[in-house]
Amino acid sequence: MKQTFKLGMLSAAIAAGLTGCGTLQSGSPQQNIVDALSSQLNISYDIVTNHGVQEGMACQEMGAEWASCNEITMTVVNDGDAVESNDWKIYLHSIRVILEVANKDFTIEHITGDLYVLTPTESFKGFAAGETIEIPLIQEYWTLFETDFMPRAYVVSGDATPKAIESLNTENVDAFVSEIEGNEYKRVPEDNNILATAASRFAKNSDVEALSEGAIEAAIIPTPLKARQMRGELNVAGGFAITNNALDAAQLAAFEERAELLDVNVKGDVALNINVDAKAFEGEEAVSGAYKLAINAAGVDVLGYDSVGAFYGLQSMLALMSKGDAEVLPWVAIEDAPRFQYRGVMVDVARNFHSKEAILRTVDQMAAYKLNKLHLHLTDDEGWRLEIPGLPELTDVGAERCHDLSETSCLLPQLGSGPDSDNFGSGFFSKADYIEILEHAKARGIEVIPEIDMPAHSRAAVVSMEARYKKYAEQGDLAKAEEFRLMDPMDTSNVTTVQFYDKRSFVNPCMDSSLNFVNKVITEVKAMHDEAGMPLSTWHFGGDEAKNIKLNAGFQDINAAEPVAWKGSIDLSQQDKPFAKSPMCQKLIEEGVVSDFGHLPSYFAEKVSGVVAEHGIENFQAWQDGLKYSKDASAFDTKNTRVNFWDVLYWGGDASAYDWAAKGYDMIVSNPDYVYMDMPYEVDPKERGYYWATRATDTRKMFGFAPENLPQNAETSVDRDGNGFNGKGTVDHNDGFYGLSAQLWSETVRTDEQYEYMVFPRVIAAAERAWHKADWELDYQAGKQFNQQTTHVDKDAQLQDWTRFANVMGQREMAKLDAAGIQYRIPVPGAIMEQGTLHMNISMPGLPLQYSVDGGKSWTDYSAPVAIEDASNVKVRALSADKQREGRAVSL
Template identity: 85%
Template sequence: MNKTFKLGFLPVAIATGLAGCGVLPLQSADQNVVDALASQLDISYDVQTNHGAQEGLACQTMGAEWASCNNVIMTVVNEGEAVADNNWRIYLHSIRVILDVANEDFTIKHITGDLYELAPTASFKGFAKDETVEIPMIAEYWQLFETDFMPRAYVVAGDATPRAIDSLNTENVDAFVAEIEGNKWKRTPEDNNILATAASRFAKNSDVEALSESAIDVAIIPTPLKTRQMRGELNVASGFALSNNALDAEQLKAFETRAALLGVNTKGETALSITLDENAFSGEEAVSGAYKLAINAGGIEVLGFDSVGAFYGLQSLLALTEKGENATLPMVAIEDAPRFEYRGVMVDVGRNFHSKEAMLRTIDQMAAYKLNKLHLHLTDDEGWRLEIPGLPELTEVGSNRCHDLSETSCLLPQLGSGPTTDNFGSGFFSKADYVEILRHAKARGIEVIPEIDMPAHSRAAVVSMEARYSKYAEQGDLAKAEEFRLMDPLDTSNVTTVQLYDKRSFINPCMDSSLRFVDKVITEVKAMHAEAGMPLNTWHFGGDEAKNIKLNAGFQDINASEPVAWKGNIDMSKEDKPFAQSPMCQKMIAEGVAADFGHLPSYFAERVSSVVNAHGIENFQAWQDGLKYSKDASAFETENTRVNFWDVLYWGGDASAYDWASKGYDVIVSNPDYVYLDMPYEVDPKERGYYWATRATDTRKMFGFAPENLPQNAETSVDRDGNGFNGKGTVDHNQGFYGLSAQLWSETVRTDAQYEYMVFPRVIAAAERAWHKADWELDYQIGKAFNLDTNFVNKDAQLQDWTRFANVMGQREMAKLDAAGIQYRIPVPGAKVEAGKLHMNISMPGLPLQYSIDAGKTWIDYSAPVALDSNVNVKVRALSADKQREGRVVSL
């Protein structure tokens, strides 16, 4: 990993130099103001309502999408001496469009993305000593989770060095966000979700019994295709003696590293043979990754269809292996093969960066649970995260976020990154880092799929190439300046993107320099893959959300002939489709190259696929909406065209997925409402995540997802508002999907610890569904309809399956995550007091439980219902499997 740390702007550099000479410089008046405000202002946020339209706010006339808005009071307390100066600005982050500031002493201005400038007006007389100022803010939509509020607002004045406000310079959002209570956690007053409380968790967990060790003796995650248990056990206390005719040196090292981590000796005495034989597999088992594992009195035999299969057989062996003087293995015969060829995890390192070390740990866990595709979302509006030889600006500018309004040295701060680069808002993988990631993945049977998102979500690239243009233009070399330029300088299109950027979020598809840029980046990335010994087989184009959100159905023109009360009023005449005011694109449309401006992103995808194909790359992959105006898969030049399908099921995704498959695309099921890892675990304002697709996805919900029969999920889950929905097979579909992928977007995920909290343990449930089709999953049928009132799914079988999985996780697998240093989310326990006794449970039986009756001063281990005094206040928590970390504390 390569991270850049900036000391600040010129005044800091001068100060450092003078201090080195033994001279303490005088600070400027502006710097004094910045330092005073940053250190003295205690800022907090308190949601007043998330139902503004119902409570009399003029959401519609303020132009809120779907006429929906909320009211939050920003309270500013000056905890120091008076600050009379008005020559300052506070830059703050808001993921919601701020429509109005209801305090005449302040104005608010949108800068870009989630960055806003709060400034005093002439009427503001400064912050008096100990003064409290309330600034009501009206914003679009709602703010239901504490992590909607971003940290690190910062102060700017004149040429002073910007400084983050101390009270907001924390990852602990509890410190500056008031409890979201009452009905304020509801998206609408009619929201039917169940708020997660100790009691509601207890009720939800109550059907999951704790199983004995013997009941899960031969259980493996993910579940094998066939398992036959025999009488007896094999003593393996001495460890294994390997006889290897299947794995290369790096694969063997990967296995031995995992074994050592789990305390398993690979230099012991029990015979362990590892061989390959394709002819030993037939039918659905004759695929890459298939294996057979036999444990009997004579020793252990792992037989792989290929080396990846042999490696997976060893992972299953480790899943069964205990350590210690009395370690034994059950005698079993296992035949196993993957359900899907593509079993993926997508990690967004663009919005916020995640370290190389975190990626290596993720790869280790993917291998342990037989996931085989690491899709790295390497670029977005907020950051470019991969060194590209020959284009240093991409990382010099595009990988850093800091306060530079010109954006010539860095991108502006976003998503709580603050004014400096010393956090995960900044950072990138060097070429050496990326090659190391590739080699680590290759040894574990994992393909790394790089995504360079375009033409939308490309602001980091566009701004970087504008900096390159300026550099060479100033040198008089216009040919070099324009070589990789990505923006038509004459494009005046007025566009607002999904995450509130302007036209600079888009790579212009009508410029030859855009394709030159694509070719250059592919060339360099392909060379890195070659150096690592992992051929570049798949190129991910991105392609998503190339649109102007102000042209969505949630808005209407201020002069609409038939206005409705539930849309925001805006002047539609000022809104453009992307590229509509680009002379270059206007010329192409006039020439009939594309049907209209809306078709340009799909047209660009087809052009990029030709570049990908010219590089000998077999697979072209994209988010499905980026290809929606192409005829079908035949429009692309690569051997295969794949789409990550991310339509929400209850908005029609239960049908549209099959339509994409019928058009010849390899469909990778990637539904936000079931396998997005950035959605909250629970309907609890204290959980992290965005929630536009669902209010909660816990491990159990992900485990219960039926990825091939999407309508079935309507019988076993609810929509965003906690209501039932209808699912029905409507598209003639006679071929299976290509794969399943779990996604982690990083808008609210800034640190590696937060990243691992969001991904683990629920990604292991996604691995289960990607590898194994459960008996309770029904086949897709045209005309078959599902909803909460139907009873086609065998709920008893599903519960039994989940109970097994949950017990294996709680009793075995979480301890392995601990050993690997994974900072997984510890489930919050359920609890209730009934008939004078405290009852506790947890979603993954086996994890330690504790309670406190003295406000958390001391904690007592819980094993069975315990009698309590009626007037005692009880707090509960769970621990990690190794008892080294505590989960979130809740009160009854």
């Protein structure tokens, strides 16, 4: 007889008797249910359709934004004994709004963010042994990539210890997601994206010639401003004898560490002279980071405009060397200076945490490729990641995710973190960790810019300070309880944020305690910077997306007199702007301090800039939409105000960017459709990433980005649906841009390995564009139009430039990433069969290629076209440069 688990009156009484301090003892009936379901349920997901509206689904009536919805099937198989209880819940993660569950035996309820709870109804009779149950779920928008599905759904029953469902407790999402087939990879009928296949990759790579070693021996990434190669080479096998008059001890140690990584001897006899002389540089080359490098028969001379420039000169010398083969250097004369003074990488450690070690590895690579700003997104709704002395709740609560519905001990699980805190959903940098990062960055010429995001994206802070409030209120110390409180307890605003949180996602800008909090955090972070010897010179406010998405244009009122077919119908009378029902904010509006509730985020940004200025911090930085209601840069109290510009080009960003620069802001190009590294590499459902801005950004696309003449990109790239768009210089003014930054948001990026896969190697292409303006980049010109039909861009020159870059990457740089332990994405090769012969290529020539004729059971190195009798089981893949890792294998 098969054992079953039931919770009748007797077992409930037993459970009550076993309960102590709110926790059931091991072996309780409810714990038995959790243990059984978590181990026995085999859950998988299938896409039924991504084209709900075209197939007659009631997307509009269900309130889907833009009346767009899809259907998936959640299949639950009980692989064990029968479980007849209804006393359980399954908490699951969904990045899409779940509108309806089409199975009478279950209900689904939104908890917060991406967390939902699936509950059996009275009609559900339990899981029979071996039973299969299908649960259709109707969701908003589309499900186009496998990583849209989050792992680690978990089971809860009463006060039993929750457990992740074992079949979903994996980072291998294709273990529980069926293949996305047919045209389900398309968003809408007008979607003209080309699905990445072996054949399409082969066609894309076919114009990239494999260059000889001699053709790239003097090539450096990023490309120098001026470079001349002379006939001759310097033998450095005996190692270098360093004469250092430029670098401090930490900088010299950082150089020697990089040299050692590449097997370069710095204890030899070849002259390596390192000096600084700002007077030797003139005009545009007289800037921080400029250098001159001369390699000839006498040795190597590096001259920097400043110590950072001297450090960069040494990096260029190392760039000429191959890992493990550093015996000769070509004779060169280089004069170099950066294109932008701000060459940044933003890393989101808030949505999912990334380790100190991963950040230090990133800093090393930033230095090697002359990137100089590490922008750390330290806080968001899903996590607070920096220890703040005096506010332990920020990390005790805000840095932990676990199943605590009260959220007094941790934040609720999000983004596939499951019920426990033993994964990258939890974690933070201690004060010592952060200081170590600062010191490591300083030695490599990199400024660390902390971002404490507010007033939106602040749920981790708000919830943490509510826990602090409760603690001190219970002690009777209301003054201390309210000192750093961030939420108006009387605010009843009904708000849904971009990632589906409520009003607790917002720091209230109308409370004195909010500015107290800002001052406290800045004080402590500034002290850490001072201790590390890297004065805090830039404060990033965040500022983005402070809105209620239910008030977006994709919705209409359910009682609209003339409803349109392409908007979701909801009761708009129940929706509020953020803070609209906060009495404290209502008072500011009534007194005329702020004109309306929509202006409160910009108002708060201006107030925070005053606190920043009082601390002697020169630069105030934000995402541009957070400042949109401020007059211009003069509204802020700091010496400089900078904006990360993140409008999508094909939605008008190619024009609006120039307006921000004209308002006096230091404009940092940060466009999602070109330099967001959380977007997929290619149009392949097996790639990782969000895709609201673009379906694909590979290294080649990032390399081909023109960051100063934004309309130009319309000629060389497409929108998210694979269609052309128009770019036009619509404004006469062009005040120039201050910098370029590549971003990595971490919603789908949970582990360090996934993080490095998404960042590398394409961040090196961003470094190329930040440092060097290519000849094929045209100057901005008012009135000039670009699209897929225009021929303004010299595409032959662009191809030649990419071919050089791709060959240097494949033949030299990827091996250096291997040596540094970087788990970069190995490109998926292209392949075709022609007349019984297999032809293969790759986007970065030089990386090893392999093929299999038995479906991947055994592999053979590929070097030239090879005859194959039976192509039915052929698979292809590439290897890392050191041949220690395999890339994703694909069939022909």
